[in-house]
Amino acid sequence: MSQHIDDPGNTPIAVLSSYAESLYNFRGDLIRSLVERGHPVYALAPDFDSVKKGRVEALGATPVDIPLERNGLNILRDLRTIWSLYRFFRTHRPRIFFGYFMKPVIYGTIAAWLARVPRRVAMVAGLGFVFINAEQHPSLKARLLRCAVKALYAVAFRCADKVIFQNRDDLSLMLDGGVVPPERVALVHGSGVNLNHFRPALPRRGGRPVTFVWTGRLLREKGVLELVEATRALRDDGLDLNVILVGGIDGNPGSLQEFEVRQWHDEGIVHWVDKVDDVRPYLQGADVFVLPSYREGLPRSTQEAMATGLAVITTDVPGCRETVIDGLNGMLVPVRSAVALAAAMRRYLNEPSLAAQHGEASLDRVRSKFDVEVINQAMRNILVGSEVVAPRNDERSLDV
Numbered sequence: 001m002s003q004h005i006d007d008p009g010n011t012p013i014a015v016l017s018s019y020a021e022s023l024y025n026f027r028g029d030l031i032r033s034l035v036e037r038g039h040p041v042y043a044l045a046p047d048f049d050s051v052k053k054g055r056v057e058a059l060g061a062t063p064v065d066i067p068l069e070r071n072g073l074n075i076l077r078d079l080r081t082i083w084s085l086y087r088f089f090r091t092h093r094p095r096i097f098f099g100y101f102m103k104p105v106i107y108g109t110i111a112a113w114l115a116r117v118p119r120r121v122a123m124v125a126g127l128g129f130v131f132i133n134a135e136q137h138p139s140l141k142a143r144l145l146r147c148a149v150k151a152l153y154a155v156a157f158r159c160a161d162k163v164i165f166q167n168r169d170d171l172s173l174m175l176d177g178g179v180v181p182p183e184r185v186a187l188v189h190g191s192g193v194n195l196n197h198f199r200p201a202l203p204r205r206g207g208r209p210v211t212f213v214w215t216g217r218l219l220r221e222k223g224v225l226e227l228v229e230a231t232r233a234l235r236d237d238g239l240d241l242n243v244i245l246v247g248g249i250d251g252n253p254g255s256l257q258e259f260e261v262r263q264w265h266d267e268g269i270v271h272w273v274d275k276v277d278d279v280r281p282y283l284q285g286a287d288v289f290v291l292p293s294y295r296e297g298l299p300r301s302t303q304e305a306m307a308t309g310l311a312v313i314t315t316d317v318p319g320c321r322e323t324v325i326d327g328l329n330g331m332l333v334p335v336r337s338a339v340a341l342a343a344a345m346r347r348y349l350n351e352p353s354l355a356a357q358h359g360e361a362s363l364d365r366v367r368s369k370f371d372v373e374v375i376n377q378a379m380r381n382i383l384v385g386s387e388v389v390a391p392r393n394d395e396r397s398l399d400v
Contacts, residue, residue: 011384012040014094014117016085016104018070020045020052020063026125026191026300027100028059029372030379035060039384042094044085044108046070064088068103071253073148078103082111089115096383100125102149106156113159121383122156123164123188124174126297126319154179162382166190166298169318186382189322190298192375193307193366200309200363201284210349211242213286213310215279215301217250218261223292223315223336225256230342232269239349243290246282248275283308287355288348292333292341296320306366311358313344323370329361 013034017023023031023043034041041061046068048056056063066088068081081103089097089112099108100123112120131146157163157180164186165171171187174180212231216222224245231243249258265272273282279301283289289305289312296319302312303323312330314320324330331347333340348355 010038010040011096012042012092012094013096013098013383014042014044014089014092014112015061016044016066016097016099016108018046018068018101018103020048020056022101023061023063024052024055024059029192029194030376031056031059031061033376033380034383037380042088042092044088068107070101070103071251073145078107082107082114085111086115089117095119097121098123098383106149106152109156109159119383120160121162121164122160123166124170124297125166125191127170127173127295131295150177150179157181157184160184162186164188164379164382167296167319167322170297188375188378188382189369190303190375191300192370192372193300193303194372195307195367198280198283198304198307200307200359209240209242210288210352210355211244211286212288212290212313212345212348213244213246213282213305214290215246215282215304216291216299217252218245218247218256219250219252219254220256221254221294223294223341224261226292226336226338226341227290228264228269229338230345233338233342234345234349235269239346241345241349242286243270244273244282244286245270246273246276246279279304280308283310286310287352287359288313288330288345290314290341290345291320292335293317293320294335298322303366303370306362306370309359309363311348311355312362313341313348323365325361325365329358329365 015023015027015031023045031041031043042064043056043061044064044066046066048063048065053063067084069077085108094117096119097108097112097117098121099105105122105124109120109122163180163184166188168187171185175182214227218224234241249255261272264270283305287310289302289310291299291302291314293315295317298319302314305312312324313333314324314330315335316332317335321332324332326332331344333344
């Protein structure tokens, strides 16, 4: 059984991600806060290079290379991942494991349970391509893949002490399907945003067309195609606007091809900025943030835009709808509807003052709901809290 102690310092924590950049872009404030409280943090990911290692080390954490393929299911390679994680856990003896994204949650939590890591926490940061693809293209292959992933999640969640969800839709889906035990769930509103790092640009520039900005990985499920189609329609109607895409091509199966995006840029439909280390100048130079995504956990990009004082147009889908109160700090539009998206953009073009009004409401909302200090306090309570993290040698059975 667990003893009850206050946030014990010097408790080693292993954080596992499917790509290294997310460790400092999405979890940097959390990792830094854990290190500042005396916790040695191992930051595990499959794709470190010298620059990424340096960014993680600057947080005070130790970067660790782990063989893990972000996409696809390959039994032999995935077993190799579990074995590598198991060996790391047995050698370095972290007392807390925290994994996020699909494969880190599934394989990391199972490996941590096998290695008897005393406390294991998984975060579902969105259900991703597998669930979106099964909803959009309900082929036999897509349904089988979704069933396989749900079965793997069910095993992993029963190996976890806590399973964190970022929105109520994902939580309800997993609870209603019997995938996660109800006593193990927790709800945390995203990753939070550093309000000292993301600030509004005051005053905003006048005398230019209304500027819309999109940031993220260039994936189809992020609604990029709908945004381009909506922008093309508005330009065809003779409206003057700026639309900026900030992000790079990704290795995800849903990624756009570079030639597609470059063609839009060359045609003057959108202005494409490749992947950047700092999105703040692009947010501060815009009026409206657009994310017509098909499904999210709780999008960090939208929270960053809100902290910069932007109005938001996003879709009425899990994760996205958590960020916007329709008509207060932005507009919710139906998913996969370029027509509805164009109508929302047109309204801001016709009423530029509305964007400023909604941007002010975004600031109020992000300060009250998505402040990283508040979010990270909740995360630390779940990761460490007052629970025992001493080994539990008798806990070897799964309630599947």
